[in-house]
Amino acid sequence: MDVQFLSSSNPLVLFFAGYLILYLVAYSILFRSWASKLRPEASSCAISLAHGTPAVFLAARAILSDPARDFHTANTPFQNLVLDYSIAYFLMDLVHYLIFYPTDVLFIGHHLATLFVFVTCRYVVYHGAFAILVLLILAEVTSFCQNVWTLASARRSDLEIAAKVYDLLSPPFYALYSVVRGFFGPYFVYRMFTFYLTGAADNVIPKWVWISWLLVVVAAISVSILWILNLWIVFFREKKKNAEKKVS
Numbered sequence: 001m002d003v004q005f006l007s008s009s010n011p012l013v014l015f016f017a018g019y020l021i022l023y024l025v026a027y028s029i030l031f032r033s034w035a036s037k038l039r040p041e042a043s044s045c046a047i048s049l050a051h052g053t054p055a056v057f058l059a060a061r062a063i064l065s066d067p068a069r070d071f072h073t074a075n076t077p078f079q080n081l082v083l084d085y086s087i088a089y090f091l092m093d094l095v096h097y098l099i100f101y102p103t104d105v106l107f108i109g110h111h112l113a114t115l116f117v118f119v120t121c122r123y124v125v126y127h128g129a130f131a132i133l134v135l136l137i138l139a140e141v142t143s144f145c146q147n148v149w150t151l152a153s154a155r156r157s158d159l160e161i162a163a164k165v166y167d168l169l170s171p172p173f174y175a176l177y178s179v180v181r182g183f184f185g186p187y188f189v190y191r192m193f194t195f196y197l198t199g200a201a202d203n204v205i206p207k208w209v210w211i212s213w214l215l216v217v218v219a220a221i222s223v224s225i226l227w228i229l230n231l232w233i234v235f236f237r238e239k240k241k242n243a244e245k246k247v248s
Contacts, residue, residue: 015085015087015088016091018050019047019089023043023046023047026047027040031046042154044093047093049147050089051085051089051143052140052146055085055086055136055137055140056140056143058081058082059134059137059140062079062081063079063133065078066130070130071128071192071200072205074126074204075122075126080122082129083132087122090111090114094111094112097111110220110223113216113219113220114216116216117217118132120212121213124209125204125209126204127204127205128204128209138180138181141180142173142180142181145173145176145177146177149166170231170235174232174235181225182225185217185221186221192213192214
């Protein structure tokens with residue numbers, strides 16, 4: 001990625017345009033043969049795939065390339081670029097939800113809250129990207145599995161290969177998601193909280209900002225834990241039902 005070129009242009013607009021084009025290509029070409037009710041979700045998965053795993057590597061590089069990284073250090077140009085990359089994605093996916101699923105208050109609220117965190121870090125306080133990018137890594141490290149799982153889930157009723165992928169992928173995906181969202185996420189949020197509580201960042205990141213960040217992240221992690229818990233319940237319920245069928 002040519003950081004200098006993107007920094008001299010408007011990266012947010014360029015990234016958003018890229019996601020928009022990809023979404024339209026996915027909707028009109030890649031998933032053209034899919035049922036109309038499935039095409040929006042599949043197209044959303046396409047841009048999520050383009051964002052998730054690349055964002056993990058970009059965020060990791062942005063963090064490791066900053067020798068002064070800490071919870072309150074100033075954002076580096078590359079860190080800002082990664083933030084723009086993610087802001088553009090969430091904006092595009094928010095447009096997707098507003099058009100196709102305007103009543104999905106949970107996801108719309110999630111995207112708005114996430115955008116608040118990214119935008120305040122990038123364009124309001126200009127500090128704290130280290131913490132936000134670590135959270136981005138934790139949020140997106142399961143993205144590839146989740147998107148493949150979602151696509152397989154959408155077609156498992158009419159495609160045998162999709163059903164096989166769904167059944168094969170579900171346990172490891174659930175396990176990885178549970179560990180990341182149930183352990184690593186809360187642990188890092190705890191570290192954020194204990195640092196910001198000391199007041200060491202108050203001169204560069206106002207209290208209302210970091211408190212808002214923590215509230216958003218805690219809410220997101222809580223919803224994620226409830227979501228994966230429900231999936232585990234359904235998974236074991238189906239396993240039990242299948243076992244009973246074999247016995248009978």
